[in-house]
Amino acid sequence: MFSPPNCTTIPSSAASDAGIAGIGVLISSSLTATIALLLSLSLILQSSFFSSSKPSTIRRKLVGSYSDQQILIGITLQSLGLARSNHIIPYHFFIIWMLSLLSMATHNATLLALVQDFKRDWVLRWMRQGLMFVSLALSCVYGVIVLEGKRKGWEATLPVGCIWAVDAAKGEDKKVAGGLDYVGTIVTIAGNVVVFGLATWYLQSRRQKWYRIVQLIGMLLMLGIAIGAAVRIFLLSQAFGKPDVQLSDEGEKNFGFGSILGLLMMALPIISIIEIKRGELMVAPPVVDEVYDDEKPLV
Known part of the structure; x- marks a missing residue:
């Protein structure tokens, strides 16, 4: 996993990776x-x-469970993507980044809806804060790498790690990204930082003005980010669109065991719903939005 990348020869095509951009991964992530x-x-x-x-x-229970899945999957995907940067190509690296943006938008939307539940338990509040920070840090690292790749004009079939290699092979028709690509990448990184700051204020503030307006505007913003990231993923993926790199096989279009397992994981929260309905699991009722009580228990 940590072996140095082969940057001396530019392959004519690259292998697909159903674990990153497979049809099952994309469908389960987008549906969740x-x-x-x-x-x-x-x-x-x-x-x-x-x-x-x-x-x-x-x-409330369903949205909390699905949101937890999203942010944990986003953090895991980004971590594994960085660990395998010497082997994965920019195409898969960019899809991981878009999937992380989708997961962050989903988690922030849940934060808008369930903020009072998180506020009344300091453990949940700071756990969410920590997950948000880790996701932001990883996303910023991805943005910087993507920006550096666009600046140097990375080769589509070479591993991402070759961006930093001095002796990396260069294609004759290599194209360096234009100003619009730079601006779009920088805006995405800056937007993530701004959204994190606003989400932190929203989660930690004891008293908030214009509470309903913030909820509605924030929800529309998260919907826009999620839709934009999802459209970009589907248009770029081999399973649904046209990738910007030549892939040597069509493995990302096939349903495998891992793809089906990802879809089945979506049914896990239903078990908790059955337990709630049968009275075997207690969930605290919602509190009034304007009331803040850091000591009131969840159950």
Whole structure:
């Protein structure tokens, strides 16, 4: 895994990687994010415009479970991508970055919907804060590497680690990215930092002004980020779109054991829902949005 990359010869094509950009990975990630985003949106709309209706414990439990899956998968994918940077190509590296943006948007949307649940338990609050920081740090590292690759004009079939190699082979028709690519990458990195700062304020602030407005605007922003990242992934992937690199096989279009396992993992939160319905698992009811009590237990 940590062996130096071969940067002296430019291959005519690269192998596919169903573990990163396979059809099962993309479908399970997008479906989980879609379900979590829709549940978060429904909770925010209910609390904003239908506050007299009974809050849904089931939806809160589901969105929390799916959001936890998303941010942990995002952190794991980015960590493994960096560890294998001497072997994976820019195409797969960029898809990992987009998947991480999708997971961050999903988690931030959940934060908007369930912030009062996280606030009343300092363990949950700081655990979320730590996961958000790790995800941001990894995403910024990815952004810097992508920016450096665009500056040097990386070869599509060479490993990402060859960006830093002095003796890396250079193609005759190598194209360096233009100004628009630079601006887009820098804006994405800066946007992640700004969103992290706002999310930290939203999570840690004891008293907030314009609470409903922040929820609605933030939700629209997270939906926009998630949709943009998902569209970029699907258009670039071999399974659904057209990759910007020549792949030697079509392994990313096939359903394998790992692909099916990823889809089956989506059913795990349903077990908790059955336990709640049967009364075997207790979940604290929602608290009033304007009330902050750091000592009130969750159960």
